[in-house]
Amino acid sequence: MNLPTYGFGAEQGLLAIYIEHPPALSEFQKLNKVIALQEGEVDYINQQCGNGWRKVFNVYAKFIAELSHPDHDFTNQSKHYPSWQKYRDKRLLQQGCQEALLFSVPDLAANRYDWHIIAGRTYAKALLRDHIFTNSLHWIDEEFAIDPVNKLLICPYLDYRQLSNIKISKLAELILTEHAKVIV
Known part of the structure; x- marks a missing residue:
């Protein structure tokens, strides 16, 4: 049974982060599908919804840059996106991206995304109790968990204090380590 999937970004791709x-x-309260944001919409959401959303988008873009995944176009097209800020503004969660920010329950069986990342331990534990x-x-520790079989990760929420640069690096390393195991 496929669960409804809704949020921003790609309908299928390399990764989905769930909040x-x-x-x-x-305009976003009754989403019932995954929609690509339009250029400038990240900034619009930041202006309308405040600092919390600016942090979400910034941390997501920093994570994509840190990930440098060989199958993600941030790395392959770095001449177009020389910084995480440029990627955030020109491609993050927009048409042609390879990532999603979802507000639905992860559907691990649907194989829409290579990796599922639940942001926030409290939210993750509720999902694990009720749905997953x-x-x-x-x-791995109090903040990170991994299910390599289902390609599911749990990490701190997308906020500078919770998912600091050091923790962004740790999250990226978890994915890259698992990706390397598949290639070998």
Whole structure:
């Protein structure tokens, strides 16, 4: 059974990050599918919804840059996106991107995304209790967990204090390490 998937970005791709709530704007309250944001819409959401959303988008773009995944176009087209800020403004969650920011329950069986990342331990534990059933999830520490079978990660929320640059690097390394195991 496929679960409804809704949020911003690519309908399928390299990764999806799940957070609990969409921006508090009327146009996003009744999302029922994944939509690509338009150029300038990240800035619009930041202006309308405040600093919390600016942090979400900034941390997401920094993570994409840190990830430098060989299958992601940030790395392959770096001449077009020489910085995470340029990627955020010109491509993050927009048409042709390879990532999503979802507000729905992860559908691990649908194979829409290579990696599923739940941002926020409290939100993740609620999803694990009520919706996601996995026997292969193990906690690395109090903030990070990985299920390599289902390609599911749990990390701190997309905020500078919770998912600092050091923790962004740790999250990227978890994905790249698992990706390298598949290639070998």
